[in-house]
Amino acid sequence: MTTHPAIVLVLGDITEQHADAIVNAANSSLLGGGGVDGAIHRRGGPEILAECRALRAGHYGKGLRTGKAVATTAGRLDARWVIHTVGPVWSRDEDRSEQLASCYRESLRVADDLGARTVAFPAISTGIYGWPLDDGARIAVETVRSAGTAVEEVRFVLFDETAYREFAIQTR
Ligand code: AR6
Numbered sequence: 001m002t003t004h005p006a007i008v009l010v011l012g013d014i015t016e017q018h019a020d021a022i023v024n025a026a027n028s029s030l031l032g033g034g035g036v037d038g039a040i041h042r043r044g045g046p047e048i049l050a051e052c053r054a055l056r057a058g059h060y061g062k063g064l065r066t067g068k069a070v071a072t073t074a075g076r077l078d079a080r081w082v083i084h085t086v087g088p089v090w091s092r093d094e095d096r097s098e099q100l101a102s103c104y105r106e107s108l109r110v111a112d113d114l115g116a117r118t119v120a121f122p123a124i125s126t127g128i129y130g131w132p133l134d135d136g137a138r139i140a141v142e143t144v145r146s147a148g149t150a151v152e153e154v155r156f157v158l159f160d161e162t163a164y165r166e167f168a169i170q171t172r
Contacts, residue, residue: 005108005119005154007144007171011029011164014157015043018078020116023107026084028063030056035127040082042111044075048082068109081114083107085139087125090132097139100125102162103141111151123163133166141170144165 006059014022014036025036028088034040044146051072056063069085085103088096103124111119123140125131144154158164 002148002150003152004122004145005147007141007150008153008155009164009167009171010120010155011158011159011161012157013039013159014120014122015077017077017120017155017157019118019120019153020079021081021083021111021114021119022074022077022079023069023119023121024082024084025122025127025129026064026086028065028086029085030060030064033113033128036122040077043113044077047073047075050085057096066096067099067106069103070108071114073112079120079164081116083110083119085124087129087131090125090130097135100131100136101143102141104140105147108144108147108149108151108154112149117151118155120155120157122157122159123167126163133163134169137163137166137170141167 024040066086066088071081071083074082083108088099126133126136
């Protein structure tokens with residue numbers, strides 16, 4: 001059944017969350033990086049990277065495109081899966097909002113395929129990729145609210161007070 005997921009906000013580190021699936025703000029190489037991506041691989045252990053490498057050796061030879069999502073094991077994280085998605089780099093000249101919305105939609109679609117009921121998201125693209133937090137929060141919340149999904153709980157895990165506040169504005 002598809003209804004609308006409950007939206008929960010948490011201030012904290014996404015790698016400490018228990019959820020069916022934890023979403024990673026990855027890059028198209030799928031081979032790791034800084035920010036959430038670095039933290040997930042560090043804490044989740046080498047199993048995640050091994051599956052990412054296998055994806056690159058198979059269907060994803062050219063990497064994962066911006067706005068798409070793919071799942072791997074969650075390794076040692078307290079979750080069953082990590083869903084890797086690639087956010088757009090923020091641009092002053094080009095509106096890439098649709099690509100950012102697509103990250104949330106596609107991650108939920110993958111979660112549905114897996115049968116995940118609780119999904120933890122970071123604020124995709126709002127770190128190294130430079131997306132303004134207020135707009136990133138708006139797109140995240142609007143997209144999740146309008147997505148048809150069987151996921152019951154979407155938890156936004158915000159790393160600092162500023163991010164938490166922006167998501168709180170969108171959900172009040
Ligand atoms: N838990 C929750 N949120 C976090 C954590 C954490 N442990 N660490 C950072 N954040 P970012 P992006 C917040 O940079 O902007 C990587 O190198 C952070 O404060 O992780 O999508 C990838 O490989 C920010 O609000 O992801 C890509 O190359 C948000 O998570 C690139 O960075 C996203 O910040 C992706 O950049």
